[in-house]
Amino acid sequence: MSCEEPTTSPTPENNITVVSSDGKEFLLDLKLTEQSETLARLISNFEYDRTDVKKDPVPLGNITSAQMQKIIEWLQHHRYYPKWEQNDIHYSTSFTFETWVEEYLNIPNNEMFELLNAANYLNIPRLFSTICRIMASRITGKSAEQIRTVLNIKTDVKNDVYTGIPIQEDSSSSEDGMSEISLSPSPPPI
Amino acid sequence: MENTSKFPLLHLPILAIKEVLSEVTPLDLINFSMVSRKTRLIAQDPVTEFKKYVEYAMEVFNWPTVKRLNIEKSTFVTFDQLSSFNCVSIHLSQTSISDKELNQFFKNWTTSKSNLNLQDLFIGIKDLESLETIFDLPHEVVDPGTVRTLHRGNHPIPVSGGIDIKRDDGTVATCYTQVCIGSLYLAMLVHLKL
Numbered sequence: 001m002s003c004e005e006p007t008t009s010p011t012p013e014n015n016i017t018v019v020s021s022d023g024k025e026f027l028l029d030l031k032l033t034e035q036s037e038t039l040a041r042l043i044s045n046f047e048y049d050r051t052d053v054k055k056d057p058v059p060l061g062n063i064t065s066a067q068m069q070k071i072i073e074w075l076q077h078h079r080y081y082p083k084w085e086q087n088d089i090h091y092s093t094s095f096t097f098e099t100w101v102e103e104y105l106n107i108p109n110n111e112m113f114e115l116l117n118a119a120n121y122l123n124i125p126r127l128f129s130t131i132c133r134i135m136a137s138r139i140t141g142k143s144a145e146q147i148r149t150v151l152n153i154k155t156d157v158k159n160d161v162y163t164g165i166p167i168q169e170d171s172s173s174s175e176d177g178m179s180e181i182s183l184s185p186s187p188p189p190i
Numbered sequence: 191m192e193n194t195s196k197f198p199l200l201h202l203p204i205l206a207i208k209e210v211l212s213e214v215t216p217l218d219l220i221n222f223s224m225v226s227r228k229t230r231l232i233a234q235d236p237v238t239e240f241k242k243y244v245e246y247a248m249e250v251f252n253w254p255t256v257k258r259l260n261i262e263k264s265t266f267v268t269f270d271q272l273s274s275f276n277c278v279s280i281h282l283s284q285t286s287i288s289d290k291e292l293n294q295f296f297k298n299w300t301t302s303k304s305n306l307n308l309q310d311l312f313i314g315i316k317d318l319e320s321l322e323t324i325f326d327l328p329h330e331v332v333d334p335g336t337v338r339t340l341h342r343g344n345h346p347i348p349v350s351g352g353i354d355i356k357r358d359d360g361t362v363a364t365c366y367t368q369v370c371i372g373s374l375y376l377a378m379l380v381h382l383k384l
Contacts, residue, residue, distance in 0.1 A: 136213035
């Protein structure tokens with residue numbers, strides 16, 4: 001059994017055990033689980049916050065031990081942060097991140113992809129939103145061709161050689177068909 | 191934080207993809223939509239959302255003004271819509287506007303009720319017999335031997351004969367038929383004060 005050791009060592013009363021997909025167990029302070037809506041709901045449903053309730057280990061079939069370690073690192077760092085609030089109408093995108101976050105997410109893209117999936121599964125909104133903003137920062141300001149390279153997408157659309165704009169191959173998908181360019185067929189000179 | 195391994199964004203749950211796209215600009219969204227058919231589908235909702243802002247700006251601030259409108263398959267365009275297009279140039283192929291509606295369109299134009307900015311209309315008609323209904327309004331048939339130079343945009347167009355109609359402010363337009371890729375069109379060019 002491998003146990004993570006948070007700054008404040010969890011006692012049996014204030015922790016739960018989660019089990020990763022590869023069978024590793026992690027002791028998690030209940031305070032940390034508040035950042036995960038999935039875990040918080042589970043704890044509430046099973047009343048694991050009560051000291052007189054027996055806590056069975058929680059299997060997390062979609063999370064590997066490596067991902068769990070990474071997630072616990074995130075939860076530890078944000079332990080005393082205020083509760084995550086949904087963006088309000090005054091929200092504006094910022095692609096500036098605190099140094100700790102930049103270092104934390106300085107990982108290969110495939111690991112970041114897995115971490116985003118894990119954050120989505122465990123419903124950790126601050127982590128989920130942060131990774132999404134990192135991804136958005138890699139798309140923003142780029143041309144379609146550059147985005148293709150970043151996201152490793154092979155094109156399946158034909159682009160106009162001059163403008164780079166996709167040619168509508170399926171005329172039925174041209175919605176309202178409005179355009180500002182010259183008529184096709186164009187009126188020939190008389 | 192650049193690294194060389196790829197991030198398969200499109201393999202993420204749609205919720206995550208939408209969250210990523212919610213952070214980028216409308217221009218980024220449009221570039222994203224050009225990447226592949228799938229990205230075009232994914233970007234459809236947020237781009238539609240952006241379109242509402244554009245439509246609001248067009249309606250409230252009269253911006254941007256569409257000067258030239260070309261609709262290749264225009265069967266969906268109604269008479270009311272045609273009358274509301276305050277464009278300089280309207281080109282409609284495969285239209286469902288009837289001869290009677292076109293007649294009303296020209297009557298409205300001659301009485302300054304609609305399309306005041308129109309300089310160039312090019313619209314499909316069924317046959318030459320349609321002209322009887324369409325021009326059931328005051329007009330003047332010009333001798334076919336008379337050639338005048340009118341303009342489509344900046345391009346000079348020599349027009350032989352045609353039918354002149356006159357707006358109540360004195361503006362004159364010449365209408366004439368033209369076959370284009372096997373279809374018959376009615377062209378209307380307003381005489382510009384150059």
